[in-house]
Amino acid sequence: MSLTADRTAELVGRALDLKGRSLWEDARRRLFRNRAAVVSIVTLGAIALAAVFGPFLLAYPYDYIDYSVVSCAPDWWPDPSVLCNAGGTHWFGTDSVGRDLLVRTLYGARVSLAVGLIATLVSLVIGVTYGATAGYLGGRIDELLMRFVDVLYSIPYIFLVIILMVIFNRNFFLLFVAIGAVEWLTMARIVRGQTLSIKQKEFIEAARASGVNDFGIIARHIIPNVFGPVIVYVTLTVPASILAESFLSFLGLGIQEPLTSWGVLISEGANQMETAPWMLIFPALFMAITLFCFNFIGDGLRDALDPKDR
């Protein structure tokens, strides 16, 4: 009997090596308690799914021009004088050359979201590398690198982007890089600030006293601790990138025909605002909702990762 009791005790003991509650789990729990953030995540997910799968399920290709249904109001529009009644269902109406707006809005979602994410990725990679290097190496190098950032910061960067876009003839690939390049400055600053503050914490010194070398310290101690604020900033950079792209497209320097994005659609819609307001409303609404969602998620993440008495 005593043998099984001992064995049970040993098994129970091993089972009792309970998993602790890591900070990530704490944060996740807090995030899901934030209703605005949860609703935003769901909404964003819905829009993303619609953007990816929607165009396949709809009747019209996004670039199908049909002059018989030019500038038609959506089927359910209250003012019958602008309806076309030419057959076919256009839930968002059509644009000035008869293309279906629903599919164009979803297609625009693809492009805008893609640009937002990729540009953010670009700024993430550049910013994290730059900022972590400056923060970790410190001293002269840090000063030099940050002076450079300060110089660039004082230019309304959009202007240089505009010039870039003009020079390289509205190259699609360059668009990603250019917009990413706008945002990396703040990312670098944040990463550097975080790296500096973590570098001074005692546990870094403790790691050194434990025999960890420089590379180990960066990889195992600094980067996991920098993650939090970086993620928050990433969720706020995506909407900024989407906005930047829309801005450029609005000015005619971003996405070019036949591709479309929300910025292009809004630009077209603004021109037709008085006669065909639906051309403006839907893409604007989608973009606004998407940006809202990202902002709420970003705020929620910030609160979850660093709670203070609010």
Place this chain on the structure above:
Amino acid sequence: MLSYAIRRLLGAIPTLFIIITVAFFMMRIAPGGPFDSQRRLPPEIEHNIKAAYDLDKPVYQQYLIYLGKLARGDLGPSYKNKDFSVSELIADGLPVSAKLGLSAIILAVAFGLTMGTIAALRQNNAADYSIMSLAMIGITIPTFVMAPILTLIFGVYGVSLFGYDISLPVGGWNGGALRNMILPVIVLSLPQIAVIARLTRGSMVEVLHSNYVRTARAKGLSSVQVVVRHALRAAVLPLVSYLGPAIAGILTGSLVVEQIFGIPGIGRYFVQGALNRDYTLVLGVLIYYATFVILLNLLADILYAVLDPRVRYAR
């Protein structure tokens, strides 16, 4: 204090220099030139035109010539608008843009600061939530969406408010008449009002929880005295740091606003110049913008040091 200002000023000059150099060479690297879109000219005439604009010399020589002219305040001729020099064009558009921008920033700071402070004082109250939600809207809806929407409501359809029919002009500058200015200024300032409100609220909340505000309360000062004399000055500091980016944001926004409302400011010249490859015009506007932003950042730094004595002697 003075040495601080001088040091910052000296630091700003290389910045400006770098911007001018980078922009200059970027424009030159661009494929195509300002005269490509026109019909083919006989070679001798083309040669003469290029010589007149110094385009036949090697690039670095063009650069030095440009710098020389710059030092004398000559920004060169506009390549596209051949009757005007860049300086003339800028002189035309600058007062317009300045009036627009200045009104926008004043509006932004005034409203943003007030709203943010109220939200902080009524933390977690209905007022706080509604103000912050409005701020969220201001941040996420871009200028070029807000402009057409507001124009639609107030310009095209017209709105009846308190018995008065408000119908604002849809565009045009009209020499800066008040009626024409209302919509553009509001649209331009909205994103900044939102950001400033959020910034002020966050900062004020933090300051109100600080130890020295607790001491001020322990001294028996009234709430008004505590906020105005002790909390406000510290809470405003992040706002002062933000002034530089705020102005940059307004400059950026003005590109769109001037376009949409048909306002003859230098923002419009910049966009047109970029699309037309009018090198000198684009560079000229860029230099003005950059100088302005740099100077403003400098002023903001000095203002910060005035408000916060701890910064004055630190490096």
Place this chain on the structure above:
Amino acid sequence: MAGPILEVANLNVEFTTPDGNVHAVRDASFHIEESECLGVVGESGSGKSQLFLATTGLLSANGKATGSVKYRGSEILNISQPKLNKLRGSKITMIFQDPLTSLTPHMTVGAQIIESLRTHSGLPYGEAEKRAMEVLELVRIPEAARRMRQFPHELSGGMRQRVMIAMATACGPDLLIADEPTTALDVTVQAQILEIMRDLKNELKTAIVLVSHDMGVIAGIADRVQVMRDGDIVEAGGIEDIFYRPRHDYTKMLLDAMPRLDNPDRKGHATPAPTAKPDVLLNVDDLKVYFPVRGRGLFAKPKSLRAVDGVSFTLHQGETLGIVGESGCGKSTLARTVLTLLPKTDGTVVWMTRDLSQISESDQRLLRKELQIVFQDPLASLDPRMTIGESISEPLRMLEPDLTRDQIKSRVREIMQQVGLEAGWINRYPHEFSGGQNQRVGIARAMVVKPKLVICDEAVSALDVSIQAQIIDLIVKLQADSGMSMIFISHDLSVVRQISHRVMVLYLGRVVEFADRETIYKDARHPYTRALISAVPIPDPKAERAKQRVRLSGDLPSPLDTRAQLSFLKSKLIDDFDAEQYRPKLIEVAPGHLVAEHDPV
């Protein structure tokens, strides 16, 4: 005659937090008479601060106070703000723990005092200014007129606290509440502040409430004492009753746990084991660590901050060397340089006949197996994203790479049990534990590689008194069991004296006195050592008040000021901030007792 100034009955304070309701103060009832000093003692979480924040209406927004608080017979709890504001700052004033963050940074010191005066007394500006200068002189701030125009960050910690006291006494209050006023200050500065408070009490007949975790501080000034734990007042009484005839177990435990400078060998507490082995393990010779510092102004020359300025000592096997000093004395820099965590500027550090600056970097890394360190802040010295098991095993993984995963795990469990942690906690995270438990993790991490020397850098300074006693006992036991040597660094001379064989006193980077634990107390020669000894509060009212006070005037000088080193040898001083000064020599006044040169007292 006059009734009590303050009468508190059934006071309850509750906070609503996102993690639930916290009942900070439970049913507190007490009173304070005119001109008396009430000492309130408790550890963290006892509610002692919240109790008094509630009485003055300064609770944060999520706190609620119920019950009754009467000032001279009228109810003041939860009354309207305007009515409360008439009392606050004039009749009932409060000073706080951290004077730097408690003073408004953008207002001059004078403006803040004058503001108080004008709000409550309506004095015209000129009168208020004069009165402000009077009060500053009352708290012994020299050059009051110049100080009035300075900002808080331009003053030292001790002076800032004096300004706060001045501000609180300017309007002639009946009651002054001092919430841990000296906790953030150095020991000698603390002694000055306490003396000012004692004098003010006697001269102005103000009633004082002194909230502190340090019973020695309370012993020196209080008439009555109240002991709090977890929101309850567990015992209250006259000062002699509490200290000499405590009744509640908690009070007894607190008194027992406090180290006493005049009685280091108390029963039931760890004392250094006798050592017979004379082998010298560590030989530090004339160690210097200088940091370059930018001067002020546009064209200033770079200066050197002399953090460690010529320190020498030897350490034997199994011995504990205690290093004592206040802020800026260089003790932490010294520790880190010995461990090669910081580079030295001059001098030698020889560990077991190997000169640490001559060996390669990889050898230096390997030597970490023998030289370890325990840090001050238990939570900050642990990576919050790693489990405590991972933190403890990190040195093993780095320095004993031949071990298998199972071997590592069993070593970790073994050390965890030795330091009093349950092995089952191995996967938990630091933020799930208390300060004391985290410090045990820190100790486990240092000891898991079985080092020959452990440096404890203020290892117990951030802990509550009761926990501190446990950790000290643990450290000494571990040392006795393993026979390792220890360097124990602290600003608290009582603790250092209790567990060290020999004690070294540092002042601005130099050794001023070096002797064994008995001599350093009984036969201290250097004026700084004597001032330090006199400043340490003893938790025994009679002894504390009978103590002869050796005063140091002024604040701790800046390490950049070269004249500071000669403050005890003024006869050789050159009065120039930057001049190269004479170096006081260390004289052996008796075998094993070194004292720096100083002017006769």
